[in-house]
Amino acid sequence: MAINLEKGQRINLEKSNGTKLQNICVGVNWGAIEKKGLFGTKKEPVDLDASCAVYDDKKNHIDSVNFRKLQSNDQAIKHSGDDLTGDINGDDGLDNEVITLDFSRLSPSANHVAFFINSFRGQDFKDIPFASIRIYEGTPTKVSQEFARYDIANDTSFSGNVSMVLGVFYKRNEEWKFSAIGAPTKDKKLEETILTIQQNHL
Known part of the structure; x- marks a missing residue:
C-alpha cells in the first residue's frame, strides 16, 4: 500500500518481505493545460522536467541526470527521456518521465540523491490539471x-511556483533512506534548483 507523502516524512526502503530495495523508479505523470477560448477548449502542452542531482558526504554536487544528460557517470541512474507535452487527452495513468536508480551501482562517493521538477516553460503548477510523482519498485513500463506518491496539482502551496524539490535519498550507516521534502522553489532553471537543494535540503 503506497503512502501519500507528507513534507518532512521519512521512509525506509524496505519491502514487505523485509529485504532492502535496490532498484527504484521515480515517475512523474502530468496533463496538458486546458484553455477555454471563443471556439471551445484548446490544449496547451506542458513540459515538466524530472531531474536528479547527486552529492557527496560534504554536500558537493558531483553528478546530475536530466533531459540533457540521460545517464549518470556511474550508470546507476537513468532518465527515460524528455516529454514535451504531458497527457494531451486526459490522464492515461502512465508516467511521462521516469528516472531509475540502482543503489548497488552508485558511486561510493554518492551520499545524497535528490529528485526535483522544473516547469520548463514557466507554467504555474496551479494551472496544470493533474501532476503526481510516485516512487516505486519496477521498471519504467511495469x-x-x-x-509513495505525491500529488502536486492539488497542493495549494505549489501555486505560483514553477519548481519543486520532491525529496532526497540519503545514506546512513551504509543504508539508504528517503526524506520527503515536497518544497516549492522560485527557481527558474535546473542549475538554480541544484544549488537550492545543496544549501537547504541536505
Whole structure:
C-alpha cells in the first residue's frame, strides 16, 4: 500500500518481505493545460522536467541526470527521456518521465540523491490539471510495488511556483533512506534548483 507523502516524512526502503530495495523508479505523470477560448477548449502542452542531482558526504554536487544528460557517470541512474507535452487527452495513468536508480551501482562517493521538477516553460503548477510523482519498485513500463506518491496539482502551496524539490535519498550507516521534502522553489532553471537543494535540503 503506497503512502501519500507528507513534507518532512521519512521512509525506509524496505519491502514487505523485509529485504532492502535496490532498484527504484521515480515517475512523474502530468496533463496538458486546458484553455477555454471563443471556439471551445484548446490544449496547451506542458513540459515538466524530472531531474536528479547527486552529492557527496560534504554536500558537493558531483553528478546530475536530466533531459540533457540521460545517464549518470556511474550508470546507476537513468532518465527515460524528455516529454514535451504531458497527457494531451486526459490522464492515461502512465508516467511521462521516469528516472531509475540502482543503489548497488552508485558511486561510493554518492551520499545524497535528490529528485526535483522544473516547469520548463514557466507554467504555474496551479494551472496544470493533474501532476503526481510516485516512487516505486519496477521498471519504467511495469510497476511492481508503489511505495509513495505525491500529488502536486492539488497542493495549494505549489501555486505560483514553477519548481519543486520532491525529496532526497540519503545514506546512513551504509543504508539508504528517503526524506520527503515536497518544497516549492522560485527557481527558474535546473542549475538554480541544484544549488537550492545543496544549501537547504541536505
